[in-house]
Amino acid sequence: MKYLRVQDQLENGGAAAPGTLSPSDFSGSWLNTNKDTPGITRVTCRTDGNTLRVRFEGNGSSEPSDWGEVTPDVLCAANIRGGPAMSFVGSFDLGFKKVRIGANLNQGLMVIASYHSCQNHDCVSRSNYFAREFFHRADQS
Amino acid sequence: MDNSELYGAGGTAVAVKRTLEVSTLLGEWSNTNNSATGIARLVLTETGDQIVVRVFGAGHPQPFDWGEAPAELFADLPGLMQATSFTSFHDLGFMSVWLLTYVVKGVLVVVSFTRFQDGSGRSNYFGKEFFYRSREAAAVQ
Numbered sequence: 001m002k003y004l005r006v007q008d009q010l011e012n013g014g015a016a017a018p019g020t021l022s023p024s025d026f027s028g029s030w031l032n033t034n035k036d037t038p039g040i041t042r043v044t045c046r047t048d049g050n051t052l053r054v055r056f057e058g059n060g061s062s063e064p065s066d067w068g069e070v071t072p073d074v075l076c077a078a079n080i081r082g083g084p085a086m087s088f089v090g091s092f093d094l095g096f097k098k099v100r101i102g103a104n105l106n107q108g109l110m111v112i113a114s115y116h117s118c119q120n121h122d123c124v125s126r127s128n129y130f131a132r133e134f135f136h137r138a139d140q141s
Numbered sequence: 142m143d144n145s146e147l148y149g150a151g152g153t154a155v156a157v158k159r160t161l162e163v164s165t166l167l168g169e170w171s172n173t174n175n176s177a178t179g180i181a182r183l184v185l186t187e188t189g190d191q192i193v194v195r196v197f198g199a200g201h202p203q204p205f206d207w208g209e210a211p212a213e214l215f216a217d218l219p220g221l222m223q224a225t226s227f228t229s230f231h232d233l234g235f236m237s238v239w240l241l242t243y244v245v246k247g248v249l250v251v252v253s254f255t256r257f258q259d260g261s262g263r264s265n266y267f268g269k270e271f272f273y274r275s276r277e278a279a280a281v282q
Contacts, residue, residue, distance in 0.1 A: 003205075004236075005199055007199070021265065080255075115241065126220070127160060127215075
């Protein structure tokens, strides 16, 4: 079994139990803990079997109100032995910019890192930028 | 400095404009945990008109060299010109890894999303590690 990090060796040399990652822990609506955010205001996650679909919404001024819905590129468990999905990486193409998203669940929060890449001639005045925001479940409001 | 890399679907790199200042990121970053089993260190260098990151996975007696991949750079805000974070995609054949990173208070936080593509049964998994700047850019040229 090939590896390029010590931690990627499986203990006892055995294969992990095969299986798919369940994304159900993400299901539902998530609201930014900062009600005045200029960025992402709401994230809605739904599952279709073991497929996760995520929809992002912005404040409608500095960010589009609806980013659309995407399927993440990669769902990840907390470790190499598997378990429920607790993180994902994906991307949105908003036309004027592309946004790479990394999200993970941590202590009841969804932590989202977003990397915004400008795609048009406004790039002269707007640099690519990074943001990190925190979301709680909407039913906890 | 006016060029960078942006990732398309699946990590395919296409050239776009870059205007960020990179001194905060260039150089060698070593894991704050001497016993780390994940990524041991990263080296960011300027090669021609792009920034590349070389990753070394923890291994014995020597770390594993993952080779280089282009890094896309980001500032803290759209109007700032100092790069403080980067993303990179590493396709290593049997596995692929997204690195989403950011610098906070002099520490480089590296979040990794690993997907195994070799049928080994190892789960996709999420990781988060911390790095300090062990060598400035001039020392690694």
